[in-house]
Amino acid sequence: MNIANVTSRFALLSGLSNSEIYEWKGLIDDACSYVNSIVIKENLDAEDKIRIETLCGVYAYRLYSLCNEQEISSFKAGDVSVTSPAVDTDRAEKLWKEYLSQYSDLVQQKRFLFGAVM
Numbered sequence: 001m002n003i004a005n006v007t008s009r010f011a012l013l014s015g016l017s018n019s020e021i022y023e024w025k026g027l028i029d030d031a032c033s034y035v036n037s038i039v040i041k042e043n044l045d046a047e048d049k050i051r052i053e054t055l056c057g058v059y060a061y062r063l064y065s066l067c068n069e070q071e072i073s074s075f076k077a078g079d080v081s082v083t084s085p086a087v088d089t090d091r092a093e094k095l096w097k098e099y100l101s102q103y104s105d106l107v108q109q110k111r112f113l114f115g116a117v118m
Contacts, residue, residue, distance in 0.1 A: 001053060006032060009057025013095070014064050024064060031060035038107045051103055058092075058099045065092035 010028055011021050035056045041048060066089055100109055 001032060001036070001049065001056070003028070003032070005050070005053040006056040006060065009054055010060040010064070013057060013061040013092075024060070027063050027067070028056075028060045031063055032056045035059055035107070038109075040108050041106045044106075048106060051106060055099055055103055055107065058096055062092040062096045065089045 007021060007025075007028055010016075010024070010031075011018070014024075016024070035052060039052060044052065100107065
């Protein structure tokens with residue numbers, strides 16, 4: 001796996017500058033470890049490796065978004081209701097699910113249902 005490719009994909013998704021990316025290296029490494037743990041296809045060709053690197057970058061972005069979640073998406077008090085637009089966490093989660101679906105031939109998809117892994 002080319003960690004530079006994963007890092008560049010993460011940077012593109014997160015919008016972080018090159019100087020800020022270094023702070024998140026551990027998170028990128030964790031994302032790579034997780035994605036590698038769910039890979040089911042053996043004997044990956046060059047195209048598959050690129051797809052795995054992309055998936056690692058997307059998962060790193062998902063983790064990054066979870067770490068930086070601070071906004072309230074909706075709040076209601078009496079007659080006053082405040083709703084903010086979709087936050088990065090929502091977009092990152094949708095992006096992760098979309099890529100998991102697209103790359104289902106490469107990775108297993110763990111689903112949780114009432115606290116059980118399906």
